[in-house]
Amino acid sequence: MKKFIIFLLIVLAGIQFIPVERSNPPIKQEMPMPNNLKEVLVRACYDCHSNSTEWKWYSKVAPVSFLISYDVKEGREHLNFTEWDYHSMKEDKIKEEIWEEVLKERMPPWSYRIFNPKGKLSDEDKRIIREWSLSR
Numbered sequence: 001m002k003k004f005i006i007f008l009l010i011v012l013a014g015i016q017f018i019p020v021e022r023s024n025p026p027i028k029q030e031m032p033m034p035n036n037l038k039e040v041l042v043r044a045c046y047d048c049h050s051n052s053t054e055w056k057w058y059s060k061v062a063p064v065s066f067l068i069s070y071d072v073k074e075g076r077e078h079l080n081f082t083e084w085d086y087h088s089m090k091e092d093k094i095k096e097e098i099w100e101e102v103l104k105e106r107m108p109p110w111s112y113r114i115f116n117p118k119g120k121l122s123d124e125d126k127r128i129i130r131e132w133s134l135s136r
C-alpha cells in the first residue's frame with residue numbers, strides 16, 4: 001500500500017510537466033447581443049465558448065487541467081461568441097440550439113456547475129436567453 005501511494009505521488013508529480021494548452025487568443029468579432037444577455041453568457045458560457053476564458057488555479061493542476069483544457073478546446077470549436085462569423089452562421093438556428101441546450105440543462109455542463117456556482121442559471125437568466133432566442 002505504501003509503495004502504491006509513493007508510486008501514485010510520483011506519477012502525479014510527473015504529469016505536471018505535460019504541457020497543457022491554456023491560451024486566450026485575441027477576440028476577433030463578438031456576437032452582437034443586448035447587454036442583459038451578455039451578462040449571462042459571459043458569466044455562464046464564456047469560460048468555454050469564448051477567447052476570454054478565466055483559467056482558475058485548478059486548471060493548472062494535472063490531471064484536472066487536461067479535462068478543462070479539452071473542454072475549452074471543444075467548446076470553442078463548437079461555438080465561440082468571440083469569433084462570430086455572423087454571415088456564415090444561421091442565426092435563427094444557433095439561437096434555437098442555445099435555448100435547447102439551456103432548457104434541457106445540458107449547458108453549462110453539470111461538471112462545470114459543480115465547481116462554478118456562477119454557471120448555475122437562474123429563472124431570470126433563462127428568461128433572458130429565451131426572449132433573445134425568440135427575437136428575430
Ligand code: HEC
Pocket residue numbers: 041044045046047048049070071072074075078079097098101102107108109112119
Ligand atoms: C465547461 C465548458 C462549457 C461551458 C461553461 C458551456 N459549454 Fe457549451 N459546450 C461545451 C462543449 C465541450 C461542447 C461540445 C460538446 C458537447 O456538445 O457536449 C458544447 C456545446 C454547446 C452547444 C452545441 C453547439 C454545437 O455546435 O453542437 C451549445 C449551443 C452550447 N454549448 C451552448 C452553451 C451555452 C449557452 C452555455 C452557457 C449558458 C454553455 N454552452 C456553457 C462546453 C461548455
